[in-house]
Amino acid sequence: MVRPSKKTQIPNLQEAIKETAWKQIAETGAAALSLRAIARELKITAPAIYNYFPDRDALVTALIIDAYTSSGDYQFASRDAQAGGDLVERLRAIGFSYRQWALDYPQRYQLIFGTPIPGYQAPMMEVLPSAARSLSALVSVIEELRIVNRLNADGFPAVQPGYEQMFDVWRGFAGDYDIFSLSIAMIIWSRVHGLVSLEVAGNMPPFGVDGSALYRYEIESIIGQFIK
Amino acid sequence: MVRPSKKTQIPNLQEAIKETAWKQIAETGAAALSLRAIARELKITAPAIYNYFPDRDALVTALIIDAYTSSGDYQFASRDAQAGGDLVERLRAIGFSYRQWALDYPQRYQLIFGTPIPGYQAPMMEVLPSAARSLSALVSVIEELRIVNRLNADGFPAVQPGYEQMFDVWRGFAGDYDIFSLSIAMIIWSRVHGLVSLEVAGNMPPFGVDGSALYRYEIESIIGQFIK
DNA sequence: AGACAATAATAAACACTGTATATTTACACC
DNA sequence: GGTGTAAATATACAGTGTTTATTATTGTCT
Structure with missing residues (x-):
């Protein structure tokens, strides 16, 4: 046959x-x-x-896009579960859902942020839509906070000149948000990502700092610093 | 032959x-x-x-140990270049050297924190000595700050009970530091690591936020939050 | 209905990979 | 100077992604 x-x-x-x-x-x-x-x-x-x-890398790219979508779904669900509530409460919910997704699907997390596939480099332009969307639940809440003037980030570095068009591309995928809100969202993302990536990869030395307690502390630090 | x-x-x-x-x-x-x-x-x-x-994984482990040592050397060198100066200045220098090492040796950084080798999981007990040492330049400065009562971390979560012996193992490799200093060092590490890992892996979407400017901002945030 | 072309699978082969086993040889020691 | 050990080779095996050629099924057009 x-x-x-x-x-x-x-x-x-x-x-x-x-x-x-x-x-x-x-x-x-x-x-x-x-x-x-x-x-x-x-x-x-x-x-x-x-x-x-067409090849193994294309399959991996498709999987990564699915993973980003799955992560984004978590965050949107947690945001919308707090709909109508306090904006800061929504921010908290999104923060916790980021870690929860990584703990629920460590392999998907590693597929995106580790580099487990030999020789594979994600094609930015293919992955960007789902990656941008996965961050946009956070961006949307930051944007709301900015609009009601509750955002606090004095001295935050300006965006490099000449990248406006890149930002437009992002806008097309993730929503028409302010570039300042986006920048704040990125630094928040980098903080939660730092903690989660060390935890998921097992690089956090085993001193017994409780992961979830440490994470709660970091979330409150973020809120304390950026929200007024 | x-x-x-x-x-x-x-x-x-x-x-x-x-x-x-x-x-x-x-x-x-x-x-x-x-x-x-x-x-x-x-x-x-x-x-x-x-x-x-004995096998490929053993070679990778040896390489990772070398990489940790190389990273640690960078940080000790930058700390000692500021010897005698202000403690905060030393902290800054260590912070910048962490990113500098990652930019100078992105492949070594990925070898440690990515998962580029199929099926490889670093054996904690073999890697811990060099990993602990690589963090201990930072810990040593934090410890000095703690001793002169310039450390500020109200509400920092306590270490989980039952991990004292793990901490003792660490002590043997990295120096006789207070566990509170170690915990603060770890959260600082997770912050700089969050930014650097996204930057090195190319996961930072290209909005043109200047990497080094953003990093400087984050370093000052850390100093502002934890040092008094 | 019948011819035909496109499609989607298989079969076989190539160049790799890590690793296990058996074999051979150079070297150091008694 | 013989002997045992250590360090290399040779060979082989099972696995990988991928390419090429082949073949049978399917849908379409006349």
């Missing part, structure tokens, strides 16, 4: 490949991702995958 | 293997590290490496 009849074929094979990839990433880690292993599990030959993804 | 005579042999082959590994990592990235490629460049066969490293 050279080609299976439509009855025995897997419907929506493109999606099935990604699902199997996620399953194997969850089981054995992102670094062990293997096209041949995926093909084995789907009872398919490896080159068949090339009908749906 | 099955074994080269001593004259044609490479002296200190263990060190030569690591050097070649670093050379290739600098050229083609940590993810492309290959025992066979190293062997080719040294004009030996791949299994010969197994006389010096």
Whole structure:
């Protein structure tokens, strides 16, 4: 048999490949991702995958986009669960959901922020839409705080000249927010990311500083510094 | 020829293997590290490496230890260049040297904090000595600040009970510092690491926030929050 | 309905990788 | 000077991503 009849074929094979990839990433880690292993599990030959993804890197890119989307969904859900409430409370909720997602899906987190795939470099222009969206729940709340004049960031460095068009690209994906709100969101992101990345990767030496307590402290530090 | 005579042999082959590994990592990235490629460049066969490293992971561990040592050297050098000066100035110098090292050796930074080697997990107990030392330039200054009562961290979460012995292990490697100083150092580390890791990995979206300006802002934020 | 072209799979092969095993040789020591 | 050890090679195995050629199925056009 050279080609299976439509009855025995897997419907929506493109999606099935990604699902199997996620399953194997969850089981054995992102670094062990293997096209041949995926093909084995789907009872398919490896080159068949090339009908749906031009190469391994393209599959990884698709997975990263899904991961960003999943992270963004977490943050939007937590923001909207606090809809109508205090803006700072919404900010808190988003902050905690960032860590929660990383703890729930450490492999997805590593796929985005580690570099587990040999030789892989994410193509910025393909990934940007989902990456920008994943940050935009945070940006949206910061923007609201800015509008009601509760943002405090004296001496915050100005954006480099000549990048306005890049910002326009971002705007198209993530919403029409002020560039200052975006900058503040990025520094907040870098803070929570610092703590979460060390925790998830196991680089935090085991002195027993409680991860969630430390994280709560850092969230309150952020609020104390940037919100008035 | 099955074994080269001593004259044609490479002296200190263990060190030569690591050097070649670093050379290739600098050229083609940590993810492309290959025992066979190293062997080719040294004009030996791949299994010969197994006389010096039990497997590839052991070589990677040795490289990571070297990288931690290199990072620590940067920070100690910058601290000692400010010896006799203001403690806060020393803190600043250490902060900047952390980023500078990452920019000078992005591949080494990725080797430690990314996960570029498929299936590799750093053995904590082997890496801890050099990792602890690399943080201890910072810890030493924080400790001095604590002693002269210039440390400000109200509400900082307490260390979890039952980890005293882990801390003792750390003490043995990095110096006899107070556990509170160590905790403060860790949160400072997580902040600079958050910014640097996003910058080095290229995950900072290209809005043109000047990396070094943003970093300076963050360093001053840290000093403003924790030093009085 | 029949011819045809596009499509989606397989089969086989290539150049890699890390690693295990067996073999051979150079060297140091008694 | 023989012997044992250590350090290299040779060979082989199982795995990887990817390319090429082949083949059978499918949908479309006449």
